[in-house]
Structures are given as C-alpha cells and as structure tokens.
Amino acid sequence: MRSMLFVPGDRPERFERARASGAEAVIVDLEDAVAPEAKLHARGLLAGWLASRSGVLVRVNAVNTADFRKDMLVASLPGVDGVVVAKAESPEEIAVVADAISGRPVYPLIESALGLHRAREIGAVKGVEALIFGSMDFQADLGIRGDGPELDPYRAQLVLASRLAGLSPPIDGVTVAIENDNGLRSAATWARGMGFGGKLCIHPRQVAIVNEAFGPTMTELNWATRVVAADAASNGAATRIDGQMVDRAIVVRARNLLAQKERGNA
Structure with a gap:
C-alpha cells in the first residue's frame, strides 16, 4: 500500500472522509490518537460504525497494555480488514493478534530498538503483511534528534528485515508538518528510494502527494x-x-x- 491514513477512533465523522481521501488504507486509531479516558468511548463508536460499514484497519494498543484485549474485541469484528499493532517487540505477541483475527492481515509497528532488533522474527509470523516504521516513537526510544538522515540506518535495516522475512516492502513513518508539501514529497521520494513501499499519513491532504511519490513516473x-x-x-x-x-x-x-x-x- 502506498498510503495509509490515520484517523482518530473517537472521531467517527472523519471515518468516511478518510475513506474518500484516496488513501489505499485507512487506520482507525485506538492508541495514541485517543486519550486514555476516551478509549472506551472510541471502541463503542467504532463498533457502532462497523455495524453498517467496512473496509478499515484498526490500530490497537500494545499487547502488554490493559487496553489491548478490549481493543481486539472491536478489531475482530466483521468489517475490519486488518490490525495494526502498536509497539511490536516480539513474534509471540504478533502471533496472538494473528490468531485472534482469523486470517486477516497484521501490520506490526516497529517503534523501538527491541522491535527493530526482532523485526525479521516478527515479520516471519504467519499473517504479517508488512512492517511499519513508527519513526516518532523510535526516535524517542533511542534519543534521536531528527527524522531525516538520522533515521536512515534504521530504515535500511527495516527494509532488509522485510525482504528476508518474505514480506511486502515496509511502510515509512509519518511526516508531521501537514502543510509542508515539498517536505512531504521529498521525504516520501527518499523513502521510496530506500526500498519502502508506502508511507503513513496523518492528514487527507498528504495522501495524493504520497501516492504520487510511491507510484512509478x-x-x-x-x-x-x-x-x-x-x-x-x-x-x-x-x-x-x-x-x-x-x-x-x-x-x-x-x-x-x-x-x-x-x-x-x-
């Protein structure tokens, strides 16, 4: 997928707009985009929306959190096309998710040093479709100041791990400057050149630029x-x-x- 667009799980009025954006996948986020006190409400909103619609991915909280199993009750509902797992760090955790969603694809987010260290093992779990680079959390985990060339050695490792695991090319992390079209285009083009297959988006206006950058000229x-x-x-x-x-x-x-x-x- 060239573009994967996040939408907060507690903003159902944005779900359809996200699906109409041209993004090749829409990720309804139950993790970072939703405050702790709003997570129960967000799960209810998503479950209600899924009762009559379909075609989204769901980002669930990390497997070792109290919210994970509650998230999975919603992520296992009909209409969910796959699950994005926050802070993936072990193949055993990802196997739990894959078993729970009955053959639908799993997209582990690699957001830490340990996650990257075990990326090939995580990618080898049956049901994993592609790895995603959670670049912002990865920066925080390693104390990296910068999201450009400072992250390139780790991006290269993720591309290599994906290939060795027999996966589709990985998905690059977000560009947080929503109105910097040139910066986004440059970042997406660079990621494609490194071997990534797509990029996360945090706003609908980013989708067309990302799709173009990852498509052939x-x-x-x-x-x-x-x-x-x-x-x-x-x-x-x-x-x-x-x-x-x-x-x-x-x-x-x-x-x-x-x-x-x-x-x-x-």
Whole structure:
C-alpha cells in the first residue's frame, strides 16, 4: 500500500472522509490518537460504525497494555480488514493478534530498538503483511534528534528485515508538518528510494502527494515498457537499452514497475 491514513477512533465523522481521501488504507486509531479516558468511548463508536460499514484497519494498543484485549474485541469484528499493532517487540505477541483475527492481515509497528532488533522474527509470523516504521516513537526510544538522515540506518535495516522475512516492502513513518508539501514529497521520494513501499499519513491532504511519490513516473514506465519489449524480442537473452546491459534483474525490476502501475489502476 502506498498510503495509509490515520484517523482518530473517537472521531467517527472523519471515518468516511478518510475513506474518500484516496488513501489505499485507512487506520482507525485506538492508541495514541485517543486519550486514555476516551478509549472506551472510541471502541463503542467504532463498533457502532462497523455495524453498517467496512473496509478499515484498526490500530490497537500494545499487547502488554490493559487496553489491548478490549481493543481486539472491536478489531475482530466483521468489517475490519486488518490490525495494526502498536509497539511490536516480539513474534509471540504478533502471533496472538494473528490468531485472534482469523486470517486477516497484521501490520506490526516497529517503534523501538527491541522491535527493530526482532523485526525479521516478527515479520516471519504467519499473517504479517508488512512492517511499519513508527519513526516518532523510535526516535524517542533511542534519543534521536531528527527524522531525516538520522533515521536512515534504521530504515535500511527495516527494509532488509522485510525482504528476508518474505514480506511486502515496509511502510515509512509519518511526516508531521501537514502543510509542508515539498517536505512531504521529498521525504516520501527518499523513502521510496530506500526500498519502502508506502508511507503513513496523518492528514487527507498528504495522501495524493504520497501516492504520487510511491507510484512509478512516466519516465520509469516508458523505460520499463521498452525493457520488457526488448526482453521479449531477444527471447530472454541479454540485450541493451540506451547503451546499458539489460539482464534478468533489470527485466524483473521493469515488470515490477508495470505491475505497480496496474495495481494503481485497479
């Protein structure tokens, strides 16, 4: 998914607007976006909304909190497409969630040093679809001052762990400057270049920019089309495009770009 948009669990009037934003996933947040005293009310609001609607993910509180099992009662309801697990730190915790939601996908949030250390094990749990970088909490856990290049070594580790676990590319963390379109575009483009497949959003206005940044450009699509055509004409033998050798790895990349475009049009 290129874009995953958070919406507070105690603001049901925003649920439909979030779904109409163009985001490829909407995450109804029962964790950080909801004050402790409002969590019971938020769960009731979400359960009522789900009685007649569907098509959202739910972020639940960490497995070791008192709110987790109460959250899971709502997250297990029909209409929930998957669960985002806050502060994932062990495969055993994620297995508990996966077992509780009967085959629906799980998205662990990697938000701590321990979570990143065990990211490959967490990603290997049956039912995990992709890992998400909870960059803000990760910064706090490690005392990192900055969300740009300061986090790149950890982003790279998460991309590698996802690949080794056989997962889809991970999802990058939020950009908190809601009105800084250029900053968001730059951050999303950089994350894509590092191997991320999408990015978390905290406002609907961020969605279109993120979708564009993580989608293939026309230049890339034109290149990919020519590579695939050249590969077909050569019957799989190595060939050249624009003076560069085209081997099997290049062909796979070109086909992935074209497939990404088809998924975006679906």
